[in-house]
Structures are given as C-alpha cells and as structure tokens.
Amino acid sequence: EAQVTQNxxxxxxxxxxxxxxxxxxxxxxxxxSWYRQxxxxxxxxxxxxxxxxxxxxxxxxxxxxxxRKEKRNFPLILESPSPNQTSLYFCASRxxxxxxxxxxGEGSRLTVL
Amino acid sequence: xxxxxxxxxxxxxQEAETVTLSCTYDTSESxxxxxxxxxxxxxxxxxxxxxxAYKQQNATENxxxxxFQKAAKSFSLKISDSQLGDAAMYFCAYYSGAGSYQxxxxxxxxxxxxx
Numbered sequence: 001e002a003q004v005t006q007n008x009x010x011x012x013x014x015x016x017x018x019x020x021x022x023x024x025x026x027x028x029x030x031x032x033s034w035y036r037q038x039x040x041x042x043x044x045x046x047x048x049x050x051x052x053x054x055x056x057x058x059x060x061x062x063x064x065x066x067x068r069k070e071k072r073n074f075p076l077i078l079e080s081p082s083p084n085q086t087s088l089y090f091c092a093s094r095x096x097x098x099x100x101x102x103x104x105g106e107g108s109r110l111t112v113l
Numbered sequence: 114x115x116x117x118x119x120x121x122x123x124x125x126x127q128e129a130e131t132v133t134l135s136c137t138y139d140t141s142e143s144x145x146x147x148x149x150x151x152x153x154x155x156x157x158x159x160x161x162x163x164x165x166a167y168k169q170q171n172a173t174e175n176x177x178x179x180x181f182q183k184a185a186k187s188f189s190l191k192i193s194d195s196q197l198g199d200a201a202m203y204f205c206a207y208y209s210g211a212g213s214y215q216x217x218x219x220x221x222x223x224x225x226x227x228x
Contacts, residue, residue, distance in 0.1 A: 033216075040122075042204060042220040058215065090158060092216075101148065102216055104158035 002027045006091050006105035013081055014113050021076045021108050023091035031094045032074040033102070036060065036087040043090065049074055081112040115140045117207050119219035126195045127227050133180075134190045134222045136205030143167075145209050147181070147188045148216070152202040161203070164188065192224075200226045 004025045013019055025032065033048040035058075045058030049068040063085055065077040074093075078085060088109050092102040116139045126132035138147070149161040164172045164181050171179050176196075180189045192199055205219040 035218075040220060043218040045215055045217075048215070088156065092158075101146075101160055101163060102158075107156045107158075 002103070004091055004093055004103050004105040006089070006108050008108060009106065010109045012111045012113065015082055016080050019078050019081060019110075021078075021089055021091075021110070023074045023076065023105060024072050025074075025091075025093040025103070026072065027093060027095075027103065028071065029093035029095050029103070030071070032068065033058070033092050034064070034066065034074070034076045035090045035092065037090060037107075038087050046076070046089075078110075081110075083112050086110060086112050115142075115207050115209065115215075115217050117205050117217050117219040119203075119205055119222050121222045122220070123223045123225070125225040125227055126192070126199075128195055128197060130195055131191060131193045132195055132224065134192075134203050134205075134224065136188045136190070136219055138186050138188065138205075138207045140186065140207065140209070142209055145207060147179075148206040148208070149177070149179070149188075149190045150204045150206060150218075151199075152204065152221075153198075153200070158204075162190065195226050197226050197228065200224060 007022045030051045034046040035043040037043045044060045046064050047066040049055045090107050091105040094102050118137045145166045147164045151159045151161045162172050162174045162177050176193045178191045202221045204221045207217045
C-alpha cells in the first residue's frame with residue numbers, strides 16, 4: 001500500500017530535550033516536505049526536499065533541522081524543543097515536477113512542556 | 114509570495130443540502146494548480162478535488178465540484194447532498210507550476226453538518 005508513515009504519532013516532551021520525528025514514504029517520490037498545523041493558521045511549511053541531499057527552508061524553519069540521506073526518509077529534528085513548537089506535524093511527499101498533489105502522513109501531535 | 118484566503122472560518126449545512134466554501138488566492142502566475150483538501154477528525158489530509166489553471170472546465174468529483182474563476186482568482190468548493198461524513202476542516206491550497214515547489218494553504222474552513 002502506498003503511504004507516508006510518521007512516527008511517533010503522539011509525543012509529550014519537555015523543553016530542551018532533543019527529539020526526532022521520522023517520516024518514510026514507499027512511493028519513490030523525489031519531493032518531501034514537513035508542515036506544521038496550528039489552529040487558525042492552517043498548514044505552514046517548515047522544510048522541503050527536492051531530492052536526496054537537497055533541502056531548503058519553508059516559511060517557518062526556525063528551531064527545526066532536516067536531513068535527506070535516502071530518498072524514502074526525511075526526518076524532522078527538534079534540537080532544543082520549546083513550548084511554541086507544540087503543534088500537529090505532517091510529513092508529505094509527491095513525485096517531482098508534476099501536478100503538486102501531496103500525499104500526507106497521518107500527523108504527529110507534539111506537546112512540549 | 115502567493116497567498117490563499119478562506120474567509121469563512123466556520124460554516125454549517127443541513128444534511129442533504131448544498132454548501133459552498135469560498136477561497137481566493139493571489140498570484141501573478143498563469144500556470145498553477147488549485148486543490149481542496151479535507152481533514153476529518155481523524156486528522157488525515159485527504160485530497161478532495163484538483164483544478165489545473167489552464168483548464169476552463171470546472172473539476173467535479175461525485176458530489177464535490179468547484180467554481181473556478183481565473184480572472185477573479187476565486188476557487189470555491191460546492192458540496193451537494195451533504196452527508197454527515199462531510200463534516201471536517203477544508204483547506205484550499207495553491208501550487209505553482211514553476212519555481213516555488215510549495216503548496217500554500219489557506220487557514221481552513223470548519224464545516225459542520227446538521228442532521
């Protein structure tokens with residue numbers, strides 16, 4: 001089954017404790033992206049990757065890191081989480097250069113205390 | 114930068130009735146794509162419908178259709194014969210055919226369906 005898989009789905013952590021949200025897709029998509037969703041703000045892009053070893057900032061990259069060492073994986077790293085990073089996070093992928101339709105993971109609810 | 118505006122934070126509709134969700138966008142490009150995504154309480158993002166800007170014909174998918182007005186930069190979603198399962202957040206999104214590689218979302222409209 002074609003899918004984007006995120007882990008963990010739910011996480012409660014404390015300020016400053018490094019965490020990684022993993023994202024994996026099995027569709028051989030070139031493009032992958034991370035979004036955060038906050039009430040009243042919709043989805044905002046954090047980082048995206050056009051292909052392996054190619055990443056770029058989205059609209060809200062502060063406090064986040066990403067890496068793209070393999071085509072299928074695109075982890076999101078919070079080196080020192082803060083309460084304002086409490087949010088719902090989505091990973092998404094698509095084939096490069098086509099119509100723009102994104103395939104989304106199921107979301108990761110992160111709470112930073 | 115492109116912007117997408119959904120002016121209705123919340124809407125409601127009676128079951129079996131028709132409802133229209135509004136979306137406007139700002140762009141200087143001529144080649145782009147527009148989408149409506151549905152997010153039910155499960156949080157999954159589900160593609161409802163897609164419209165290519167170069168196509169004059171409005172897209173339809175079963176009970177879902179759009180009214181695409183390119184000159185007015187308007188892209189509304191019409192849901193006919195509303196069902197309880199249509200209750201969700203709906204997001205309008207814009208994608209440029211060239212350069213930005215970003216899917217830009219509106220802030221969403223929460224649709225409630227009244228039995």
